[in-house]
Amino acid sequence: MTESPIRVLCIGGSTRPNSSSEKAVRVSAAAAEAEGAVVDLIVSRDLMLPIYDTETSERTPEAERFVAAARAADALIVASPGYHGSMSGMIKNVLDYLEDTNKDERVYLDGVPVGCIAVSYGWQATVSTLQSLRTTVHALRGWPSPFGATINATEKIFDGDGACIDERAKFGLETVAKQVVEFAKLRKAGLVTDLAVAGTV
Template sequence: MPRDDMMADSEFQPLVVGIGGTIGGVSSTERALKIALDAAGRQGFRTRMFGGADMGRLPLYNPKATTRTPEEQDFVETMRGASALIIASPGYHGSISGVVKNALDLLEETARDAERPYLADMPVGLIATAYGWQATGSTIAALRSIVHALRGWPTPFAAAINTQLTKFDDEGGASDQAVLDQLCMVGTQVARFAPLQIHTNG
């Protein structure tokens, strides 16, 4: 197939966006998110990840600002074109990290969109990582609450990962096959639900 035709076809593939990670290098959270996005990609979806470095370039959200930085504009426009979302956050003091919350706050820019304000009708997969089990549960609960407030649909399964027990590598693997299976399930579920969202908006 000619390259132009391949690029044209890819434009019609639905997009799954991933948000997650921490500032200061590639984290376990970011590696977990990449595994889930790769699973969505295997279902025929385009994917794009906003990792820790990307979110670190977003200024603190100011609802009264009259202009937005190029990074903010890129994030908002990418989300407007997404059919599904995966959010991965480390558990910080029992809840989500500041950089993840700041990125989600920026979705306020879509509040008045006629076609789809916020995350309306969008399937959203959730991943929480923490050094212990307690924070994973409260972080997933916080993410579910935020997604509901943004009118999205959290998918039935969320991945809770205890990084005290599971280690990730640079090749997209993990020390626990069950964790890999869970992350793949997150990516697969958002991919399965995304066509329903496309049909609704179409």
């Protein structure tokens, strides 16, 4: 029996279509596909969900799509622009919708590898944004990728078609994808089963 492929949910971008953070997550998504993963890509304005509301179970079709994709995913890749030293409100709000999985067999992102990508104008904000992504992933019980990609948008990183033309940035985006796919394969094969096995608790 053929083993089902790894499913990777890739989210990122800003309210501006074709932003640098959207281009970044697309490069990483393509690298995940090259590793044999099936990719579900949700970017830019498709991530503009209503503020997460704990007082109602009503959800927009876009919110339902995101939660369903997260439930089906073996791994995630998240790319956020840096807004005032942290991840954007849009990306944080999307991740807040994972609260809808709090009664699932797999709560939140429990044991799920998550690739973290931070894009900002300047190196200082990329570092703090990456840290905020890692902190939120930890809170959701996910495993941030050992390598976190940081993209300084003041430099020439992408061409007009969205291809990454900076070798350092390309290496980072592709490494994030390779790491989450590799770890998801180990999890799916039962070679890593919980945090205790990995010696992290």
